[in-house]
Amino acid sequence: xxxxVQISHFATWTSxxxxxxxxxxxxxxxxxxxxxxxxxxxxxxxxGRKPLFSVQALxxxxxxxxxxxxxxxxxxxxxxxxxTLAGCAETDRQFSQSLLERGPAFGSPxxxxxxxxxxxxxxxxxxxxxxxxxxxxxxxxxxxxxAVAMAADRISSGNCAACICGGMELGTDRDWIALFxxxxxxxxxxxxxxxxxxxxxxxxRQPLEYPAPLELATQLALLSNSKTGSGRTAxxxxxxxxxxxxxxxxxxxx
Amino acid sequence: xxAAITSAGIITGHGLGxxxxxxxxxxxxxxxxxxxRFPTGGLCSNLAAEVLDSxxxxxxxxRACQLLLSAANEALHNRPSETGVRRGVVIGTTKGGFExxxxxxxxxGEPAQVLAKHLEATGPVxxxxxxxxxxxxxxxxxxxxxxxxxxxxxxxxGTEALHSFVYSGxxxxxxxxxxxxxxFDRKRTGLSLGEGAGILVLEPLxxxxxxxxxxxxxxxxxxxxxxxxxxxxxxxxxRGLISACRLALRDxxxxxxxxxxxxxxGTGTLQNDRAEALLCHELFGKRxxxxxxxxxxxxxxxxxxxxxxxxxxxxxxxxxxxxxxxLEELDPRMEIEVAERxxxxxxxxxxxxxxGFGGINAALVIARGADR
Numbered sequence: 001x002x003x004x005v006q007i008s009h010f011a012t013w014t015s016x017x018x019x020x021x022x023x024x025x026x027x028x029x030x031x032x033x034x035x036x037x038x039x040x041x042x043x044x045x046x047x048g049r050k051p052l053f054s055v056q057a058l059x060x061x062x063x064x065x066x067x068x069x070x071x072x073x074x075x076x077x078x079x080x081x082x083x084t085l086a087g088c089a090e091t092d093r094q095f096s097q098s099l100l101e102r103g104p105a106f107g108s109p110x111x112x113x114x115x116x117x118x119x120x121x122x123x124x125x126x127x128x129x130x131x132x133x134x135x136x137x138x139x140x141x142x143x144x145x146x147a148v149a150m151a152a153d154r155i156s157s158g159n160c161a162a163c164i165c166g167g168m169e170l171g172t173d174r175d176w177i178a179l180f181x182x183x184x185x186x187x188x189x190x191x192x193x194x195x196x197x198x199x200x201x202x203x204x205r206q207p208l209e210y211p212a213p214l215e216l217a218t219q220l221a222l223l224s225n226s227k228t229g230s231g232r233t234a235x236x237x238x239x240x241x242x243x244x245x246x247x248x249x250x251x252x253x254x
Numbered sequence: 255x256x257a258a259i260t261s262a263g264i265i266t267g268h269g270l271g272x273x274x275x276x277x278x279x280x281x282x283x284x285x286x287x288x289x290x291r292f293p294t295g296g297l298c299s300n301l302a303a304e305v306l307d308s309x310x311x312x313x314x315x316x317r318a319c320q321l322l323l324s325a326a327n328e329a330l331h332n333r334p335s336e337t338g339v340r341r342g343v344v345i346g347t348t349k350g351g352f353e354x355x356x357x358x359x360x361x362x363g364e365p366a367q368v369l370a371k372h373l374e375a376t377g378p379v380x381x382x383x384x385x386x387x388x389x390x391x392x393x394x395x396x397x398x399x400x401x402x403x404x405x406x407x408x409x410x411x412g413t414e415a416l417h418s419f420v421y422s423g424x425x426x427x428x429x430x431x432x433x434x435x436x437x438f439d440r441k442r443t444g445l446s447l448g449e450g451a452g453i454l455v456l457e458p459l460x461x462x463x464x465x466x467x468x469x470x471x472x473x474x475x476x477x478x479x480x481x482x483x484x485x486x487x488x489x490x491x492x493r494g495l496i497s498a499c500r501l502a503l504r505d506x507x508x509x510x511x512x513x514x515x516x517x518x519x520g521t522g523t524l525q526n527d528r529a530e531a532l533l534c535h536e537l538f539g540k541r542x543x544x545x546x547x548x549x550x551x552x553x554x555x556x557x558x559x560x561x562x563x564x565x566x567x568x569x570x571x572x573x574x575x576x577x578x579x580x581l582e583e584l585d586p587r588m589e590i591e592v593a594e595r596x597x598x599x600x601x602x603x604x605x606x607x608x609x610g611f612g613g614i615n616a617a618l619v620i621a622r623g624a625d626r
Binding site (some may be wrong): 007079084085087089092095096099103104105106107108109112113115116117118119121122123125126128130131132133134135136137138139140143146150153154156157159196199200201239240241 | 272296297342343344348350352355359361362363366367370371375376377378379380381382383384385388391395398399401402418419421422423424425426427428478479480481482483484485486487494497505610611612613614616
């Protein structure tokens, strides 16, 4: 039996700043804005092996999302699925540089651990005691929406109690993170994810002004200001990847 | 919903094809030898299971992509040509088209993307990264897509090329063995890296039967779980991998008593093998036959789960059991059964476990295809 899926909370971090359950802050550059109020890495995560920017940023935004959850903590059967194109390009460069400078026998073991796309997600899992699935997905420009679709599949089929999903690109021309917390729909629900679909090579390219997960956050913020309504967010690229989601709103937050 | 495996293809250090892989598996033969493709001077090991075959020359493609296409072409061989099929592709990898990293675009997803075009896929196309559990998770994702999408078939698997970058990283972590990896051996000293690719074609079981496909095996369940303990070391209590195994069993709607063999991640490191022996004790409560292929083909990282799955499929369909390559003396602390040589087996259903950095675990339940 399939269950309905709600987007309980969402959070974005762009060069303009951090937004939780509201529209992304307009971008003002290529790097993430400073977040002076964010707790530092050591306070969030004493086991952190290395305060890499990507790890710290993802932890801080997840921490913000977690703080907004009604029951106070996402853990246990929560999963983390993030879409990314750049993956761990930042740490790949750092480890390659260390091999060039010091020789192939003297690479940093600590940095090497972070040359896996899932390393930052694993830090989030350790920090928040998340014990569900942890993985990244790459599907061209549709990576972020594909991650949301995968999370929706898992919630809908009862294979997952909650999922932090979305997209993240850091160390690229345009840094951003967008996270969504998906759960089975509850009475007094927030925005509902009505449909989701992904595919390859069928739809024409539809360039978006913003990365699609930021568009989705914008749409959710617009819907939260109205009692009812629905909207579609889609993404595709020249390679052939596409993803499409429909969200709706029935009533205000409880 | 169970998924039928109706085709498979593989390339490992033993060369291209299921026949070469199965033969090495049954003979307990190891492909781990001196690395040829890059210098290893000054590193703690010079061993790996490299693919020595010449690969296709798909213009501008990465080695991982060429490995994947080689495996996929074997799976395509003798497969009837069909039109109007909605086909998806889900590939697990940790580094994808790594050597293309200075090129803009989807480096991780390059092998899957090229394969999707090669197969004229129109369904979901995804690259999954979940450390060494990547291709197990990709097969699990394929199973989910068989349940939820309107795809006729999903090509799932994994690919990983051996790069000096990764070799230096495992040297830095002091994880490489100076001797060929010997999973579950009393004198094991660490892992040996490998490279390769494995592909499985999943179809809805009912559709596969309607089409009269030869069903090699059936993927019945998948589970994924995280230790949430440590980036590198497995949780000594092996709770995360046990949790992934239990989720896979629940997904398959069977209990541990229905499992006839455990296909281990079996890296040959002290910690991993000890943890998996503990898993067998805790999950099954008895000595259970264990299969492990990393002494045979090395640790192929993101491709490991797919290669383990193909070993399970081949052994189940032939009714055989294989020895563990390089295992000379079972660690006496391991309460498991291992075959000393190839033999017949009546196993009907196996559990396959994989574990990776970040405490990421994934498991599959795979059943024999014939007469089901």
